[in-house]
Structures are given as structure tokens and as C-alpha cells.
Ligand SMILES: Nc1ncnc2c1ncn2[C@@H]1O[C@H](COP(=O)(O)OP(=O)(O)O)[C@@H](O)[C@H]1O
């Protein structure tokens with residue numbers, strides 16, 4: 001178990017955005033948190049990354065390195081830096097001495113991009129390519145856990161599946177455990193081992209992905225399921 005969260009509460013002033021949430025992230029799994037906009041998903045992610053302080057509850061981190069990737073991949077990259085230079089810098093600053101050495105082209109290969117991208121600026125890339133670059137940058141510091149907060153929400157539907165497949169490959173090839181956050185059940189459906197459904201600061205459903213889909217416990221999950229386009 002890499003992360004354990006027990007009865008987590010997070011407040012913004014008097015407003016409690018996360019109202020007692022418990023879950024664990026197991027080694028080698030992809031865990032989904034899904035819920036409508038405003039339900040508190042990003043607050044959980046930011047708190048796990050140490051960017052917000054819990055007002056109550058307990059977080060146990062059994063992993064040394066945790067990295068985040070965000071919805072706005074383009075905005076998270078430095079517009080003035082070529083991809084190669086940005087990755088070189090990320091490796092220099094973030095790569096732990098204990099991890100095997102890696103180069104920028106190797107990082108790009110891990111996310112399915114060609115070397116040609118090294119010489120390009122973020123604005124020259126598609127949204128999907130930018131998200132792959134931000135995944136490559138996250139991989140530069142050899143994370144054990146990746147928190148992906150709506151990583152495909154800004155992408156065309158046709159590109160979404162390919163980026164989600166990349167996350168699956170990372171889990172398989174590098175053994176990285178992933179917390180995948182989405183507002184859309186379709187996104188987590190084929191990728192996650194387990195799913196937590198979040199509504200207004202609490203989990204209203206959770207379990208093996210198949211069980212949550214086949215036997216939803218809450219009306220809220222049923223509503224989210226109805227919004228999933230059948231393929
Ligand atoms: N920095 C903040 N200050 C005050 N309220 C916030 C802040 N960030 C988020 N919120 C509120 O907390 C709730 C949960 O937000 P968030 O965690 O971003 O939800 P989600 O990621 O599920 O869309 C929302 O009502 C949002 O308006």
C-alpha cells in the first residue's frame with residue numbers, strides 16, 4: 001500500500017470541500033476518483049501532493065516520490081523552452097541519484113513521442129503531445145506514484161483513449177501506481193482497477209471497477225453511468 005488516507009477533511013475557510021474521505025492506493029494499481037466538477041477531487045489531489053493542509057484525518061505516504069500531472073498540459077509547460085531543454089532540466093533537478101540515469105530522448109520514448117519533439121516548443125505541439133510531454137517530465141524524477149488530475153479532460157475524445165492507454169503502459173512497463181481523477185465515468189471505465197465515486201466532498205460509492213459499474217450503490221453513480229455514452 002503506497003498511500004493511505006483516513007477520514008480526510010480539507011477546508012477553505014469555513015467551507016469544507018472534503019468531508020471525511022478514506023481510501024488507499026495499492027502498489028501497481030490504477031485507482032480512479034470520479035465525480036462532478038466541484039465535488040472535491042482536485043482538493044484531494046492537492047492535499048496528497050502537500051499543496052493543501054488537511055483540517056482533520058490522516059495521510060500515510062509509503063512512497064518516496066509522487067508526481068502530479070494536470071488537465072492544462074499546455075499551460076503547465078514553459079512556453080519559452082524547447083521540450084528537450086525542459087526535460088534535461090527536469091532530469092537535472094529532479095532525478096534522484098538512486099534511480100538509473102535517463103536521457104530526454106529515452107523519456108520521450110517512454111511516452112510514445114519521437115525525438116523530433118526535442119527541438120519543438122510547446123505551442124508547436126498538439127494537446128495530446130503536450131500531455132505526453134508533461135507525463136515525460138513527471139517521469140524524469142522516477143516517481144512511484146502518479147496523480148493525474150483530469151489528464152484528458154482538455155483533449156479531443158479521439159485522443160483521450162490513447163493518453164489513457166499510455167497511463168496503462170506506464171503501470172505495466174514501469175510499475176507506477178496511478179491515482180486517476182476524472183469527472184467522466186467513461187474515462188475511468190476501462191483503465192481503473194478500482195473506483196471511488198465522489199459527490200459533494202464524500203465518497204458515495206467505491207470498489208472494484210466492474211462491481212461499481214454493474215452494481216452501483218448510489219443514485220449519483222447511476223446518474224453518472226447514464227451519462228456515459230455506450231460504445
Ligand atoms: N482555493 C479555494 N478556495 C476556496 N474554495 C475552493 C478552492 N479550491 C476549490 N474550492 C471549492 O472547493 C470545492 C471542491 O473543489 P475542487 O476540489 O476543485 O473540485 P473538483 O476538482 O472535483 O472539481 C468547490 O466547491 C470549489 O469551489
Ligand SMILES: [Mg+2]
Nearest residue numbers: 041042043150
Ligand atoms: Mg478538479
